[in-house]
Amino acid sequence: MNQSVAELQQEVxxxxxxxxxxxxxxxxxxxxxxxxxxxxxxxRPVLVLMAGQMFGRKxxxxxxxALAVEVFHNFTLLHDDIMDKAPLRRGNPTVHERxxxxxxxxxxxxxxxxxxxxxxxxxxxNHAVAMEVFLQTALEVCEGQQYDMDFQTEEEVSIDRxxxxxxxxxxxLLGGSLAIGATLSGASKEAVNHLYDFGVNLGVAFQLQDxxxxxxxxxxxxxxxxxxxILANKKTFxxxxxxxxxxxxxxxxxxxxxxxxxxxxxxGEKVQAVTQLYNTLxxxxxxxxxMEQLYSKALQxxxxxxxxxxxxxxxxxxADFLMAREN
Amino acid sequence: MNQSVAELQQEVxxxxxxxxxxxxxxxxxxxxxxxxxxxxxxxRPVLVLMAGQMFGRKxxxxxxxALAVEVFHNFTLLHDDIMDKAPLRRGNPTVHERxxxxxxxxxxxxxxxxxxxxxxxxxxxNHAVAMEVFLQTALEVCEGQQYDMDFQTEEEVSIDRxxxxxxxxxxxLLGGSLAIGATLSGASKEAVNHLYDFGVNLGVAFQLQDxxxxxxxxxxxxxxxxxxxILANKKTFxxxxxxxxxxxxxxxxxxxxxxxxxxxxxxGEKVQAVTQLYNTLxxxxxxxxxMEQLYSKALQxxxxxxxxxxxxxxxxxxADFLMAREN
Numbered sequence: 119m120n121q122s123v124a125e126l127q128q129e130v131x132x133x134x135x136x137x138x139x140x141x142x143x144x145x146x147x148x149x150x151x152x153x154x155x156x157x158x159x160x161x162r163p164v165l166v167l168m169a170g171q172m173f174g175r176k177x178x179x180x181x182x183x184a185l186a187v188e189v190f191h192n193f194t195l196l197h198d199d200i201m202d203k204a205p206l207r208r209g210n211p212t213v214h215e216r217x218x219x220x221x222x223x224x225x226x227x228x229x230x231x232x233x234x235x236x237x238x239x240x241x242x243x244n245h246a247v248a249m250e251v252f253l254q255t256a257l258e259v260c261e262g263q264q265y266d267m268d269f270q271t272e273e274e275v276s277i278d279r280x281x282x283x284x285x286x287x288x289x290x291l292l293g294g295s296l297a298i299g300a301t302l303s304g305a306s307k308e309a310v311n312h313l314y315d316f317g318v319n320l321g322v323a324f325q326l327q328d329x330x331x332x333x334x335x336x337x338x339x340x341x342x343x344x345x346x347x348i349l350a351n352k353k354t355f356x357x358x359x360x361x362x363x364x365x366x367x368x369x370x371x372x373x374x375x376x377x378x379x380x381x382x383x384x385x386g387e388k389v390q391a392v393t394q395l396y397n398t399l400x401x402x403x404x405x406x407x408x409m410e411q412l413y414s415k416a417l418q419x420x421x422x423x424x425x426x427x428x429x430x431x432x433x434x435x436x437a438d439f440l441m442a443r444e445n
Numbered sequence: 446m447n448q449s450v451a452e453l454q455q456e457v458x459x460x461x462x463x464x465x466x467x468x469x470x471x472x473x474x475x476x477x478x479x480x481x482x483x484x485x486x487x488x489r490p491v492l493v494l495m496a497g498q499m500f501g502r503k504x505x506x507x508x509x510x511a512l513a514v515e516v517f518h519n520f521t522l523l524h525d526d527i528m529d530k531a532p533l534r535r536g537n538p539t540v541h542e543r544x545x546x547x548x549x550x551x552x553x554x555x556x557x558x559x560x561x562x563x564x565x566x567x568x569x570x571n572h573a574v575a576m577e578v579f580l581q582t583a584l585e586v587c588e589g590q591q592y593d594m595d596f597q598t599e600e601e602v603s604i605d606r607x608x609x610x611x612x613x614x615x616x617x618l619l620g621g622s623l624a625i626g627a628t629l630s631g632a633s634k635e636a637v638n639h640l641y642d643f644g645v646n647l648g649v650a651f652q653l654q655d656x657x658x659x660x661x662x663x664x665x666x667x668x669x670x671x672x673x674x675i676l677a678n679k680k681t682f683x684x685x686x687x688x689x690x691x692x693x694x695x696x697x698x699x700x701x702x703x704x705x706x707x708x709x710x711x712x713g714e715k716v717q718a719v720t721q722l723y724n725t726l727x728x729x730x731x732x733x734x735x736m737e738q739l740y741s742k743a744l745q746x747x748x749x750x751x752x753x754x755x756x757x758x759x760x761x762x763x764a765d766f767l768m769a770r771e772n
Contacts, residue, residue: 146591197554201547220528220594223550227524227557228587234561235580238573246565253562260555264473267547 120171123164123436130160130167133181134188139232149213149225150232153192156208162295163188168436169299169313172429179241180299183248186236187295190252193229194259196222201267230256242302251301251314255294262287269353277358281322289321296433312422319416320437326409327443329354333393334402345389351376355408359401360392368395413441447498450491450763457487457494460508461515466559476540476552477559480519483535489622490515495763496626496640499756506568507626510575513563514622517579520556521586523549528594557583569629578628578641582621589614596680604685608649616648623760639749646743647764653736654770656681660720661729672716678703682735686728687719695722740768 121129134154139147163184170180177184198204199212200222206212214222237252265283269275293314300310332347333356347354364372372395375388396402416437420430448456461481466474490511497507504511525531526539527549533539541549564579592610596602620641627637659674660683674681691699699722702715723729743764747757 140588143588143591143595145595146588197550200550219546221591223524223527224587224591224594227554228584230554230557231580231583231587235584238576238580249565253558253565256558257555257562260551260558261467261470261473264470264548264551267551268470268472 120432121167121177123168123432123439126164126167126177127160129177129181130163130184130188133185134160137185137189145217145221146225146228149196149217149221150229152216153196153207153213153225153229154189156210158208160188162191162291165292165295165317166299168432169296169305170303172423172425172433173300173303173305173309175242175299175303180302182236182240183242183298183302184295186233186240186252187291187298189229189236190233190256191291193226193233194263196226196229198263201263237298240302243304244301248298248301251294251297255290258286258290262290275353275358277355277362280353280355280358284325285318285322288325289318292321292324293317306424309423309425312419316416316419316423316433316437319412319419320440323409323412323416324440326355326405326412327441329356330402330405330409331443333396345385345393348389348392349385355405356396356401359404360396360399363399363401364395368398371395409441413437447759448494448504450495450759450766453491453494453504454487456504456508457490457511457515460512461487464512464516472544472548473552473555476523476544476548477556479543480523480534480540480552480556481516483537485535487515489518489618491763492619492622492644493626495759496623496632497630499750499752499760500627500630500632500636502569502626502630507629509563509567510569510625510629511622513560513567513579514618514625516556516563517560517583518618520553520560521590523553523556525590528590564625567629570631571628575625575628578621578624582617585613585617589617602680602685604682604689607680607682607685611652612645612649615652616645619648619651620644633751636750636752639746643743643746643750643760643764646739646746647767650736650739650743651767653682653732653739654768656683657729657732657736658770660723672712672720675716675719676712682732683723683728686731687723687726690726690728691722695725698722736768740764 137154139150141147166184166187167177167180170177195207196213199207200214200219204212205215212222213225217225234252237249240248242248262283262285265279266287269280269283293316296317297310297314300313305313329347332354333345335344346352347357351357360372361369372392375383375392378388417434420433420437423430464481466477468474493507493511493514494504497504522534523540526534527541527546531539532542539549540552544552561579564576567575569575589610589612592606593614596607596610620643623644624637624641627640632640656674659681660672662671673679674684678684687699688696699719702710702719705715744761747760747764750757
């Protein structure tokens with residue numbers, strides 16, 4: 119009997135808390151313990167374990183690989199937070215705020231070492247292939263972060279480049295987690311590739327949903343201030359779509375709001391005005407269409423995995439659950 | 446016929462220049478090419494190859510592992526330069542100066558991924574053990590850098606802790622390079638351990654020599670301004686030894702110079718006064734004694750490697766060469 123997502127999350131959480139780090143140097147290892155203790159959905163390690171269960175592996179067999187992916191993910195968050203000058207992570211001070219940027223750089227580096235050590239320690243089939251997927255994914259995540267930084271200062275960003283950026287920055291690690299779990303469980307190369315594509319397409323769809331929810335979420339249910347992306351002029355799928363389709367009055371109105379200096383306008387007014395422009399331009403519908411296309415591709419990828427349909431059900435349910443956030 | 450150090454350096458340089466990185470994102474990969482193109486003695490990859498030759502391996506067989514170590518080393522330099530706010534590296538602007546800290550963080554991360562990829566790509570015996578040595582060494586280098594940062598603000602640093610810091614920060618990678626080369630060449634665990642110890646002891650001795658040369662080098666021959674460490678109040682073996690043995694007038698004079706604010710004194714005067722104190726306290730002799738002890742230990746470690754003496758000659762000659770810098 120396979121374990122449910124909730125059970126797997128719990129197992130990951132408990133294994134994470136048992137991860138041992140040396141006591142000293144305190145300022146190297148304490149930030150790592152802090153970062154890993156901030157919680158989160160642990161979705162990536164759960165995907166490693168779910169792919170494993172699909173091919174008959176017990177979660178405990180693949181736990182070191184699952185932790186490798188989670189430690190790696192947290193390393194990227196730690197370094198991203200420095201670059202984004204983010205003050206908070208899951209409601210707590212970021213490592214660079216609580217300690218310093220130097221400490222955050224170095225403890226991030228040490229987390230990356232630890233993640234490779236964990237993957238090395240995982241017994242499983244086709245170990246070298248799993249490591250290859252892991253490292254290629256790691257490099258692509260760096261590429262995605264670089265494109266994200268590049269886009270902040272670039273005048274024009276095409277929608278295709280934006281989609282490629284979010285694929286690299288966030289989606290490949292979801293696909294990679296599934297591919298690593300399946301590879302270590304002896305799945306065929308073909309099955310691994312389909313699972314990888316499923317994860318990547320689902321990941322991009324999920325990010326588009328994030329873009330949409332940031333503007334259109336029911337605030338009471340979503341628990342976040344609506345319009346954060348609009349206020350930050352963030353080049354999301356919505357803004358890029360609006361910029362590419364607006365003409366005449368709408369184009370000049372949009373550019374007006376984008377060029378206003380922070381503090382010179384009422385934030386509620388800007389969110390309302392830009393949302394209104396999005397509505398007029400049908401931007402939400404275009405984003406939903408793209409998202410649904412990707413989700414449907416993801417489901418086709420999952421269908422293509424050559425294994426009994428029953429074994430694919432948990433991943434199918436997880437995908438449905440992820441895409442059913444309140445909007 | 447084994448290749449000489451100079452020949453190996455050349456082979457490493459040429460293999461490094463042939464390393465391929467994607468064209469895009471430019472701001473991720475261009476800093477990596479820049480950093481790897483700044484030159485250097487390439488001592489660590491040469492040690493990988495020399496250990497290989499000792500056990501009958503052609504340099505070309507171990508080149509990916511040699512490059513892994515060099516790329517890793519340059520990644521640590523790149524991140525260290527951010528933390529040290531260093532403007533120059535080998536006479537050229539550092540990556541964080543030429544681009545930005547964010548770019549330096551991220552391209553360093555990508556270099557680290559690349560280094561693990563290179564080691565994974567190296568065919569050789571006992572591959573998993575070599576990877577273990579590499580990762581353990583990587584973690585220790587992070588620890589050494591953290592201790593180095595800690596020491597800058599700590600009031601009292603014991604000489605033993607200083608020696609441990611330089612062991613971690615610089616020496617373990619020399620030992621690790623030899624151990625990786627020997628492991629991949631099928632050397633016995635015992636031989637690998639002796640070679641590792643040889644490299645570590647040599648590395649600490651070399652760092653002590655650096656501390657001594659910074660004060661006592663013949664400037665014309667050494668090509669560096671003497672006394673840089675003194676002006677920076679850097680906690681070197683010399684300063685820590687002086688602090689631990691000075692009493693009365695000498696102690697107060699030393700503390701006087703340490704507490705002066707930058708700009709409030711003549712730099713030549715400070716260097717001369719502190720050097721004079723070192724001379725009076727016999728600090729140079731103590732450092733030389735420690736250095737020679739470590740060097741002699743290193744040679745014993747090399748002797749203990751169970752292989753014909755002739756095969757150990759190149760490493761012996763390299764060690765003599767390294768320790769014979771002009772002072």
